[in-house]
Amino acid sequence: MISADFLNSPLPEPQELPGADLAGPGRFVNRELSWLGFNWRVLEEAENTRVPLLERLRFLSISATNLDEFYTVRVAGLRELKREGQTNPAADGLTPAEQLVLIDEDARNLMHRQQEILSNLTQEMREADIFVLTKDELTEADRQHLAEVFLYKVFPVLSPLAIDPAHPFPFIPNMGFSFALMLERRRDGRSLQALLPIPQQIDRFIPLPSTGDTRRFLPLEELLLLNIDQLFPGYRTIGSCTFRVLRDSDLEVEEEAEDLVREFETALKRRRRGEVVRMKISANSPDSLKKVIMRELHVSPEEVIEVDGLIGISDLSELVIDSRPDLLWPTFTPRVPERVQDHGGDMFDAIRQKDMLLHHPYETFNMVVRFLEQAAQDPDVVAIKQTLYRTSKNSPIVKALCDAAEDGKSVTALVELKARFDEAANIHQSRRLERSGAHVVYGFVDWKTHAKISTVVRREGDSLVTYTHYGTGNYHPITARIYTDLSFFTCDAKLGRDATKVFNYLSGYAQPESLENLKISPHRMKDFLLEQFEAEADHARAGRPAQIWAKMNSLIEPDVIDGLYRASQAGVKIDLVIRGICGIRPGVRGLSENIRVKSIVGRFLEHSRIVCFGNGQGLPSRGSRVFISSADWMGRNLNRRVETLVETTNPTVKDQIVRQIMAANLADQAQSWIMQPDGHFTRAELPEGAFAFNCHRFFMENPSLSGRGSAGAADVPVLTHEEE
Template identity: 75%
Template structure:
């Protein structure tokens, strides 16, 4: 579907519920909406258009996502329910009611995951990739595996008896273990034992060193194959495998005198959090099952019996480049032509005009180059950088350390509360401090989620501020698969705004007089509400009124209500929401002018964009266009430090509206359309059998603002701006 056809197509016929929903009926539950997103991820594992091993990767992701959901979201609800909390969420459900619905949905999801796994294993077998049981191992393969087991596995295993002298051991979060019922071959005495499966060892092992196909054995099956090496003189009478998920949410005292030390202590508590879910292989011996359930202190309703593989997330180990024919075709991110025109000089490229890079289609190396160039440049006097998530051996942190050691003023704002990256961020902060950087941790009550870099450079007799604003993290690994935006500018106004952000977080200086930037928790939400109201006024005056927005999640109640009001006044609202959506689209009298789609594909949609037509509709050269670090969630708009930056450069605006948003709205190949009842259905394919894919479009076409001396004339636009 071309964008012109998309824009000309009427919104779907609204559903008439008889009366306009009031109160909680106006919203969808956050947790169930997230589960719906994970069903869509699983849907890509079922998609025959996706290469086979990529389908296995999607299955693995859906399982890992679900585990994290339980260790954080379900753990929190469970704690509330156990405390007798009856406060409903904005959709009207109490914590206990949510847990019941989550359990029903999640069990169905886990059942479907096992069914999809069976389908994929059959297809993989046709391609010569087989996941074996120990009974399927040949004598020749067993000889090879003996060496593997003794050299790589046996030294790490710790078999443990379970009896009064050997209490039940601690199993860490996501820990996998074999429970064994053994009998001595001569004395006939029985023994119960536990064999924790260490995460430091690969889950799947090749059973032979060579061969045309690939035959692998799960680690637990390898252990059972050589059980005699672990328990000499005993025979196996029964066994099961189990895995625990523990509460992994952190609680930190707001008034902690030493925030780093408090987080280090909290991380240790996370590893020992309460068990919130026990997955157990079906058919477990009754005695073993009873002991496990009792010893991990969990109720029967929190036990899931699995017919199949436990720990599906580990299947990602099988997605390797040994079979490139079963993976996505290789893709190499582009270096923007404008940067090449300036021989790699980022400052010269930015001085020419604002530049917006679209990752991963344009390489994230340009962001790293920006920081590295600043660190090495003798004319740079100061660097300021936010760090929310970054890689273990971060080139950004390395460059900041080099700059500090070279005598430059370096300020690093490290967010310790980045969930599951807390330990990595503590390591990075200590490294930066040793190098001489100023390390600040921001607010105890707010997470700093804004993505900002500032470089102050002496040019002649003046100081010039170069700024980078991102929608995603300074993480070169995830930047290969996350779609995000990077805006580079030497705009004095945005430079002043960025400096005020650092002053606010580092010194609690209230950010007054922001020019092109809105900041949560102060001005970002009011700015959004104001622009929604402006579109309502345009609609009332009979002018075209349009809002386009793209984000990961939409659940903030005030924003949803504002969008409902806008829809009722005739504002046409098109939303691209990858994950959670608490808004009901397409309901007569409530949201008939709102449509919602979700894009799930090769890359993880992560950029946050919002465009307001300003009385001229969209696309328009006079639209108000913003990029942001914030999703439209209560935490982002009210309890985090986030940025919303207005794009004012005409080329950057055209790139966002006419390329990025246009392609997302026109996408059919990877799109799911949200229905008024909260379900999603796949978009219908075009008649020609090659539905439009925004990911394919972005891989094949350069971005407008990074085009360079070749100009933007030959860069495809999905639409052309109009101002009438």
């Protein structure tokens, strides 16, 4: 059973925030600084000795990838606002210029810490027989092997370039990594500046022959230094540096674009050529080279970061090697729900028995794929409708939809072209679907469609039955291995009608007027949430139990935060699990005394969105109202995207969400960070010498309630509470 101790734990003593304007902008935490705080938590997992060594290296790489995206989108946007002279403050009162100053300071500290951690991890890796060498550490046998590697795998794709008036400075793409050189001709001492752009198709770390468990690698830049004579015959190197650029990667699309696909294809080319927003360059690089690079790339000094260490820390993911399982998380195989096995793998039979909620990655995402593959092959299925926000390159879901269309079924696919960094993949998928005969629509030009819905209409006897899938995450089989998400399957007629109305809205712009179990943004969801906050406040004022539990990735929408503050002040006990950005201030006297916030950062990426209301009976209780959603509580999700909020009424599904998923998240100690009133997070205090509950381990070891099947759910651990 899951301990109910967290339910009975007293709220921390509320704190004062001297000088903060809690009636004004001071009641909010800045979005960008909160995001940086999340990335600090990711980075600190790279120092967590309870995490296997190569997984710590992976966390370091992820922190760098996250920071790159933050710069190419968020920082790029703030720079543009500053350039245009915008001084309108964010909700927390900071102008774009003020935010950029604070971001720069915090991000530079974070990048410096990344290098320190890398140095420590490199030493630990050496102790574990994984070596990242320099050219000076190579043996003669290594050099002979690398000569072959360079000649056949590297040299053919390199384009060494002189930098002079006859050779214009080349375009360096976003995330482009380059080698710059100062050379001297041996026969007459004539100097030459040169550039060596490094194609992203070449591995950054070259494996060397190894024996046993030993693994050895050489960074690509070291290999290039070994072979300068072949790239620039007759020259000697007198100075060199490496540099990497990040460019503005946000997309702008003309609202009146006649052909949305063509407009996005053009916009993707513009992204590649966006302005440089950050350049990292080797510390102690030759001054003349640095000046040339900055001038040609139009980079100002404040956009330059000198790195005494490895440039491109995100590339360290190449060193997380499967051949050393002793340094990785123990292997985990997702479960097939027992109820699906009871029905011989037939998804429709399993769903028809009763509603089913799968918790990924603990239950395999293959069940979602099977649902659509079975629909494609079933002669009784007449129609399939599907939203696609992100999916894999060779998506089995897209293949199933194509197979269904080619078999003569009516297939409608809503493909969202505005899924950041997946636009090109989604264009490719939409072309593939169209060729198969599917009807492809793109939703709204000015709103993203972020809802995760799939419907299958099946002829059963004299009736048509709609089987519906609502998800909290994307239809992406690869990310579903590491993202925690929920898949809700039902053949409830009301939820089927609701889904059909949403699809009609997306394809025909006819706003649904009477949804039965569903709320959608941008039309009704935010108002409904605010009404539920107020309903809990009414219960508190009347002396009834009043509670809200919620879980999501981000919480920054000002109206929602103010609604939670009002509920807290009325006496509602509010527990929030917010993985990333959080703009609310918990535990502030007179403002949020009844609000607690935690963040979970661990083996899996918390991604599911859940909200539970005590409904006058407290939590957990059978009378509570329980919802899953595709939406975080952000302005973009609630005001500018099509999203879903689905109420679950099946008692077993509700118990699974409240007594298993939310209870385990709230009870977690091993991977939890607690938010302080000033916006910072501190690690949860672990019980000294005692077992620290880990929700990810709990879910890996225990089946979910609603997928339990004929074995029954009696032995499935859930939250116990004295009052139940």
